[in-house]
Amino acid sequence: MSRSISSSFLFFFLSGRKVQNSLDLPMFILTGIPGQEDVHLWISIPFCLMYVISIVGNSIILFVVKTDPSLHEPMYIFLSMLGITDLGLLIATMPTILGIFLFNSREISFDACFAQLFFIQLLQCIESSVLLLMAFDRFIAIRDPLRYASILTLPRIAKMGLVCVLRGVAVILPLPLLLKRFQYCRANVLSHSYCMHQEVMMMACSDTSVNNIYGWFITVLTVILDSLLIFLSYVMILKTVIASNAECLRALNTCVSHLCAVLIFYTPDIFLSVIYRFGKSSSPLLQILLGYISLLLPPLLNPIVYCVKSKHLRARIIRIFVK
Incomplete structure (x- = not known):
């Protein structure tokens, strides 16, 4: 009798452990565009085109800047940093986004999900830092053009890039650890085709107040602080241009492409942050579309904007294809 009771207790204990482990699901389930599952294959066509154009555009800029000595200037080196960051962002998101729309591959392991959200957040943080460096570059070029090359030397630019990477790693690394x-x-079904910190955090059954506070800290330290510093840089640029009153249009024209890149990067990101924290009643489809825009639009448009606005860069690219 006691042996049967012990066996029953052992069976109940093992069953309980099995139920508990089944609750701790080893997978997250990703989602494409809800309600459009039947046309996911057709939706994959514009996504594939965006990825191909983005990868080719950024790769061409990197190749041209590397092989042409006349482009070894601070502005184009910072542009190369931006291109590398955009390529990294494309590589981090492409497996899951195209996997869902092309192959309906929706499962992603916990570790892979945490790694993806880390790299997405890290690369966006680095891109924000690079845009800030590019604003500083334009300020130096307009404020003190004679000392421009001596101030922004190649070793100094390399140190700036290293600081951007270290800053991003230091700020973003706690996210997956937390x-x-x-x-x-819970069901662990995410509403996007990639992992986002805010959404993964909502799947947890524990108290996430620390993550919420730290998420706000990251937003203030990166998006808000960097955008404010970029704004102050352009205020100083305008003051310099107005005070000098010489070649104003030409000086400001060099900033147009950077301003476009800043708007393309920050606008959807700020809207998405506001919606996730305050727009609880907003349309889920709007959140999903803004998420895709914030990830895929900057890598797609940055090469186009800089090729259109920079005659020097455009001429070098045309020369490659003409040959």
Whole structure:
């Protein structure tokens, strides 16, 4: 009798452990565009085109800047940093986005999801820093053109790039570490085709107040601080141009492409942050579209904007294809 009771207790204990482990699902389930599953294959066509154009455009700029000594200037080196960051962002998002729309591959492991959200956040943080460096570059070029090359030397630019990467790693690395300590006991179905910190955090069954506070800290330290510093840089540029009153249009024309890149990067990102924190009643489709725009639009449009506005760069690219 006691042996049967012990066996029953052991069976119940193992069953309980099995149920508990089934709740701690080893996978997240990604989602494409809800309600449009039947046409996902057709939706994949514009996504594939965006990826191809973005990868080719950024790769061409990197190749031209590397092989042409006349482009070894601070402005084009910072543009190369931007291109590398955009390529990294494309590589980080392409497997899951195209996997869903082309192959209906929706499952992603916890570790892969945490790694993806880390790299997405990291690369966006680095891109924000690079845009800030590019604003500083334009300020130096207009404020002190005679000392421009001596101030922004190649070793100094390399140190700036290293600081951007280290700053991003230091700020973003706690995110997956904080998420990894949670228990996930819900359906774990995400509403995007890639992993986002805010959404993965909502799947947790634990108290996420620390993550919420740290998420706000990251937003203030990167998006808000960098955008304010970029704004101050352009205020100083305008003051310099107005005070000098010489070649104003030509000086400001060199900033147009950078201003476009700043607007393309920050506008959807700010809207998305506001919607996730305050727009609880907003349309889920709007959140999904803004998410795709914030990830895929900057890598797509940055090469186009800089090729259109920079005659020197455009001439070098045309020369490659003409040969």
